[in-house]
Amino acid sequence: MANETTNNPKVDPDEILEGIRTWVEIESPSNDGEAVNRMVNKVETDMQAIGAELERTPGVDGFGDILTARTPWGGDGPGILVMSHLDTVHPIGMIEDVLSWRREGDSVFGPGIYDMKSGAYMAYYAYRHLVRQGKQTPLPITFMFIPEEEVGSPTSQAAIEATAKKNKYVLVTEPARDGGKIVTGRRGSARFKITVNGVPAHSGLRHQDGRSAIREMAAHILFIEGLTDYERNVTTNVGLISGGTGTNVVPSECVIEVDMRLPDMEAVDEFVPKVLNITNIDPDCTVTVEGGLNRPPYKKDEGISALYEHAKGLAADIGFDLQDMYTGGGSDGNFTAALGVPTLDGLGADGKGAHAHDEQIYFSSLEERTELWIRLFETLE
């Protein structure tokens, strides 16, 4: 696609959507590092074409590479960090199946279009728009593209935190939701893997010799699920379980994976140890608990409030009412906000159906949100 350098480049939603399509068409499931890297290659090419300085860190553990693109202006000091992720939850092939690219009225469908390729593209488009206008911004802007956010950013967390500490503001391109609201608070999340080992035996002949790992695990599941407290906004979920080798064998192993959401650090300090300290009930079983805090709680502090008010003002100038909300789900914004770096999240396109088969963006949100990005870049100091 040729760079357009007319005198009055417009923010053109059809052009934005065409660009989004090129990013959506490269399917990028989190656990497929090669696929994610095809996406990284495209973003790298697009960024290179507009003069950004690039840095690419090879992926580890089978995940994709981490790409960073920085404006050549602004110097080395603290600036704006734009956080995006290029991976999606959808397996390869979805684009030929239930999530084929299509437009139905104001809705546009595609795998990862809402979470979060549109948002990532819009921030890029805003940068390109400024380049087309021959403009620079008061602060340098760093764009960071994460390859495995959907599985908890295990290999990127350290780089995200290190980069956030070197910047003044963090703007996350996760999608807007619930009527176009952006996000200024999120629960923290803890993840655990719990393994119970018992003693195997033939269930008919020597049943009394066996110690059932599934039986022991059932008691722990009831305990963990029992920690859910809606009043306190703490929820636990035993999301996965597997155990045993045969119907007629006393099971010697059972494994579960647990997801826990926590509103603040007090809750983290109270509830995470409750799971880490789980021990065996049956003296002949062993329990191994791995894991802990994954994403710290993202609380709307003063710095975030001020940043939100600024963005709200810009949106009003553009012509729309920007509202914010708190959500239970996590993002890379949790890492940056916990470090005290003012973070706004949910600055992507509006839509719905994240992770689902009806994932879509609302076309009508593209122009105004992209304008907001441009104004944020231009005004933050």
Next chain:
Amino acid sequence: MPDTTNTPKVDPDEILEGIRTWVDIETPSYDGEAVNKLVDKVEADMRAIGADIDRVPGQDGFGDILTTRTPWGGDGPGILVLSHVDTVHPIGMKDGILRWRREGDSVFGPGIYDMKAGAYLAYYAYRHLVRQGKQTPLPITFMYIPEEEIGSPTSRSRIEAAAKQNKYVLVTEPAREGGKIVTARKGVAHFQLETTGMAAHAGSRPEDGRSAIHEMAHQIVKIQAMNDFERGVSANVGLITGGTGINVVASSCRVEVDIRVPDAEAGEEFVAKMMDLKPVDPDVTLEITGGMNRPPFEKNEGISKLFEHAKEVCAEIGFDLEDMKTGGGSDGNFTAALGIPTLDGLGADGVGAHAHHEQIYFSSLEPRAKMWIRLLETLE
């Protein structure tokens, strides 16, 4: 090969050579083609000694059911010898950890103990009588089951039909714990439980979800509480799987349960208890399938008398035959439950059924072969 010398001996080395030819043909239950290779061999061996052959094609991918009968004795009730030709071991075991070998009194091989040695012993006894030109008072039917190790699902009705047409059932499962035979077995019931809840994102909308895993934990506690060691009832949740992702409320979870009961009464009671289980969470559904898989095999009068007869026969041969009750099931459960006097565990002594150290004791071959000959000769 028929040997028609004047005084055929019961020769344990010859027995072992024959066992080896049956063990060499590996026969995992789910591989009907592999099982049929052994059925071909047994059929050929039986034909060579003049037995009448009936072979029913296998179903659902399992092997064929072979029935052979003595040409003498007529059509009336006789002795039913029940064996299975399948084993639990995958193909290739005989080239590795279960390669054929003899170490002192122990002989190793896949399925040698459970139960190719036993199946061969009964055949050898029949052949021995043929070599001697003898007949037996009762006709003898030998039935070879292709999938006993996984519950005889396609053979059960034929086993029951054949048992009803006979007077005695002798099962060639292995002897154990010092050469004891089996005169009672627990009943085996299998159930599958599936809970269905509602998926939701665990972070943003957990309250919309209904966890199928959480519900299943409640059911597991109830099932485990059914264990009653004193009474002889055991309940085992052997397998569990559920959920799609750590951050998704699980919409489904599935378990498989194995329950053992000592008698028919307990069987009825616990099958009803299982089928009666209800979900704790009103928004989760619980589906239960299954039931009694092998009915309890109880030592009634008919079985006691048959055992006493076998005990006398063995005393004459020179060894003390003992019996026991076991928690494992066999095709004998089906026949005993119909009231047909059944003796089980009449195969070779040894250890390690289903395991990597599976073996028979060579020294048990001669006495057990003689026991078979005498049982076939004396039952009326």
